[in-house]
Amino acid sequence: GKRRQKKKSGFRTKKEAEAAAAILKNELNQGTYVEESNVTFEDFSYEWLSIYEGNGNVKESTVRIRKHEIKRLLDYFAKLKLKGITRHQYQNAINDLKKRGYAQNTIEGAHRTGRMIFRKAVEMEVLKKDPTEFTHVPRHQKTIEELEGKKDLPRYLEKQKLKHFLQVAKKVGLEQDYPIFLLLAYTGLRTGELCALKWRDIDMEEQTISISKTYYNPNNNRKEYKLLPPKTATAVRVIDVDDTVINELKKHQTQQKETMMKHRHIYHDQGFVFASVDDKLPGYPHYIKKVENRMARLLKLAELNTELTPHSLRHTHTSLLAEAEVSLPQIMERLGHKDESTTKNVYLHVTKEMKKEASQKFKELMENL
Incomplete structure (x- = not known):
């Protein structure tokens, strides 16, 4: 008043x-x-x-x-x-x-x-008008090659190159390299999901792996890791795996038990599948950067494209599933995607090549009549 x-x-x-x-x-x-x-x-x-x-x-x-x-x-x-x-x-x-x-x-x-x-x-009535309302975000002008889809495709390994990569990992890989990269290639897991994986998430009898968390450690301080829920609801999923993966995990589990006994007084026993074996911090989960560094080393030894990353194995898994004629919805469900244009690009590229191959085979069949 x-x-x-x-x-x-x-x-x-x-x-x-x-x-x-x-x-x-x-x-x-x-x-x-x-x-x-x-x-x-x-x-x-x-x-x-x-x-x-x-x-x-x-x-x-x-x-x-x-x-x-x-x-x-x-x-x-x-x-x-x-x-x-x-x-x-x-x-x-x-x-x-x-x-x-x-x-x-x-x-x-x-x-x-x-x-x-x-x-x-x-x-909050701190401001009258929003100055961002009509903002135009400048966009990258795509080249002809990009518009034709030649550069939109992510890097991944062809079937024979993946086989070679895994052979190198088995032969000259550091401890745990082979089961780590076998699992990434055979499941399409994200690296954060792999690092957060615990033995209770793996059902050896049913041959399934449950994904319910992801590893978070921006500073790569091994003791200060966090396990967070996945970003989206679709990322929580159960993946079927085959004997190849299960048998390798069983071997790895046996070796890990030996490490646990050796360091039983200081072992960080939280049930991580892929954990450190060193004398300083045994049992702490592998961090994402370590997996990236391990892969870079193996790619160099295998004389493969060193620009590939652990995430490239996710795209590799997509391409091989497409080649095996698994449907796109099934692949998306397996990878924990609701909508992902990169996955679709890989799928469409592989199936397109398969259609071309089918057309060529039909042509050869008709010519041989």
């Missing part, structure tokens, strides 16, 4: 001042007036992040990604008042990320986070 006055100056003419006053009065009458805060972009971004992190459905790894994306935007807006950031400034920032050579995913991620921050500011 007390009189409240608001002053604003800096208008060039009396007419401009009167127009601004009229808008303000109208907002007050309509109940849409928002008294914008003087908070800086940096301060509000971290306030938003704490709210976002408090949502129980958000994974720790996702929060870490959001922190990186905020840092990209802080280069442009850190000490600016949130209310002072214009659409033009925001668009220029997104354009500049493109000029600086950031990948498309990085730019889109930064914009996605920017949108969430400004929308939350509007929702």
Whole structure:
């Protein structure tokens, strides 16, 4: 009930001042007036992040990604008042990320986070308008080769090359290399799923592997690992495996029991399938970087493409399933995908080649009549 006055100056003419006053009065009458805060972009971004992190459905790894994306935007807006950031400034920032050579995913991620921050500011009545609303994210201009699909296909191993790779892993691989890469190639597991795997997840009798968690350790500190639920509901699944995998896992389990006995007083006995055998931290699960380094070593020894990664074995598994005429929905279910364009690309590429082969065989059959 007390009189409240608001002053604003800096208008060039009396007419401009009167127009601004009229808008303000109208907002007050309509109940849409928002008294914008003087908070800086940096301060509000971290306030938003704490709210976002408090949502129980958000994974720790996702929060870490959001922190990186905020840092990209802080280069442009850190000490600016949130209310002072214009659409033009925001668009220029997104354009500049493109000029600086950031990948498309990085730019889109930064914009996605920017949108969430400004929308939350509007929702909390810290801001009147969202400057990200009509932003255009510049896109990479594809080459003719890319448009033809020649560069969209991920790298993977053909059947004979996979066989050679696994033979090398068996012959000159370091301890546990062969069962690790056999399992990745025969199941299409993600590396994080492999590192989180426990013996209780493996049913030797039914010949199945249950996937219900993933390994998280961004700093590669072996003691500070975390096991997190998978990102999506479809990633929780049960995979059928054959005798080749089960027999190798049984051999590996026998060897692991010897290690456990040797280090029984200090062994980190949490039931991990692939665990360290060294004298310092026996029993701690392998970390993702270690698996990547082991594969790089084997690829070099096998004289195969050294740009391949453990994830390439996931694509390899897709290609071999397609070659075995397993349907795309079945492959997606096995890999724990709801929708994945890369998997579809591999599947379509392999089945396309199979169709060509079928056509050629028919032609040869007709010529021999």
